Amino acid sequence: MxxxxxxxxxxxxxxxxxxxxxxxxxxxxxxxxxxxxxxxxxxxxxxxxxxxxxxxxxxxxxxxxxxxxxxxxxxxxxxxxxxxxxxxxxxxxxxxxxxxxxxxxxxxxSSPETIEIVRDKALTAARLAQAGVPVPKTATADEVRADPASWRWPSFIKPSGGSASRGIGEIASPEELLPHYDEPMILQDLLDGEEYTVNIYIDAHGRLASVIPHVRLSVRAGEVEKGRTTRCPDIGKIAESIVEALPGLRGVSCFQLIDDARFGMRVFEINARFGGGYPLADHAGGRFAESVLALANGRSECASNVWQDGATMLRYDGAVFV
CATH class of the missing domain: 3.40.50.20 (Rossmann fold)
Incomplete structure (x- = not known):
């Protein structure tokens, strides 16, 4: 055939x-x-x-x-x-x-309502916090500028609608805050600890079918360069809370968190799409791409939590010659 x-x-x-x-x-x-x-x-x-x-x-x-x-x-x-x-x-x-x-x-x-939330980092932090998801303290630049004494310094600043690590950085004190930015900016607690990307699959009925965390051993230009899958029940519970907070999530998404020694695990980013580190989850047996293809072809989705712990990705530069 x-x-x-x-x-x-x-x-x-x-x-x-x-x-x-x-x-x-x-x-x-x-x-x-x-x-x-x-x-x-x-x-x-x-x-x-x-x-x-x-x-x-x-x-x-x-x-x-x-x-x-x-x-x-x-x-x-x-x-x-x-x-x-x-x-x-x-x-x-x-x-x-x-x-x-x-x-x-x-x-x-995912649904337009969900995309509107995850594309706005201030709104994302507020929605997740309301649902009990651990997130870093978050405020707009204007809010911090109005009451700098209430903020922890140094801090982390980034565009509320940014992506691909654009415009991110550390800020040591209120004096380093600019009087005006070209786009809305937010400040968050400066986190320090092991960083994870978590690839998740939500089926067509809104059920969380798979959670595959990997430790970000090395990052380049905001994308994982070296990573290793790891099973962690606490991260699985956080993933469940995210799906409850964002019921319009569907298919493949990923989120990032840091396990900070002071604050514990804190989710600081959600991407409602295939992330750059997805190939590691795929290699580990996640079957997300297969599940999306099956759904588009009228078949049953197949993503599950049967995947390999300790799978490691070591990326290198390849070339396409024309």
Whole structure:
């Protein structure tokens, strides 16, 4: 029996070669002949786009024509599944999810309401704290500026809507706070301790099906370079609380926490998408890519908590030659 053709699109593909290969391997297990499409601002200069079977250019995901271009392409090429890879494109895609479904394309994205929360770090911290999830003390730059004596110094500052470690840094005292920033900024407790990324899978019914933490042994440009999976019941309980706090989460997400000696475990970041460290969870047996493909193909999801503890990833630079 020949494999079934299955066109899939990775948006903002950039360097996500490893993610594409995870999906190719998963498709083989399901008997699907994956036809990989990828897009980016400059697809000829994207390693992932070059690794795909087809590539095309798109405007910035913040442009009005971004979603229209994707819908047009998905309809023309019969795309069955769209997988976003960066945070700024999640909200426009979540809002257009039903439009994609009408042309036969499943978008791997959570609800618009959930995306609005996780794209705003101040709102995320408030929602999680309300649900009992341990988070660092968080306030806007304006709030701290108005009452600096109530704050712990040094502190950590970052854009409330930032991603990919853009604009983050330490700030030693109130005097280092600028009178104005180009975008909303928040301050949080400066955490120190072992850092974890936790890949989770929430099935189509909102059930937490899998929790795979890994220790971030080394990080480069905000993405894990060396990591090791580890089972931790406390992290599993935190994951359950996050899912309860954000009932619109679906499919693959990841969150980051630091186990601080003073405060204990504190969640400081949520990404409602495949994270850069997902290939480690995949290698450990997470089957998240396989589960998303199965769902898009009308089959039962297969992500579970059967995975390998102590699996280690040591990344190195590869090259795509044209």
């Amino acid at each position: 020949s494999a079934e053709g299955f066109p899939i699109l990775f948006t903002s593909a950039g360097r996500r070669v490893e993610l594409i290969r995870c999906f190719r391997a998963a498709a083989g297990k399901l008997g699907l002949e994956l036809e990989v499409h990828a897009c980016d601002l400059q697809p000829d200069l994207s390693a992932a786009c070059r690794d795909a079977d087809a590539r095309f250019a798109v405007p910035r995901c913040t442009d009005d024509g971004y979603v229209e271009r994707l819908i047009e392409y998905c309809e023309a090429k019969g795309i069955r599944l769209l997988v976003p890879t960066i945070d700024p494109e999640l909200h426009p895609l979540a809002l257009a999810k039903d439009r994609f479904a009408a042309i036969g394309t499943m978008v791997h994205v």
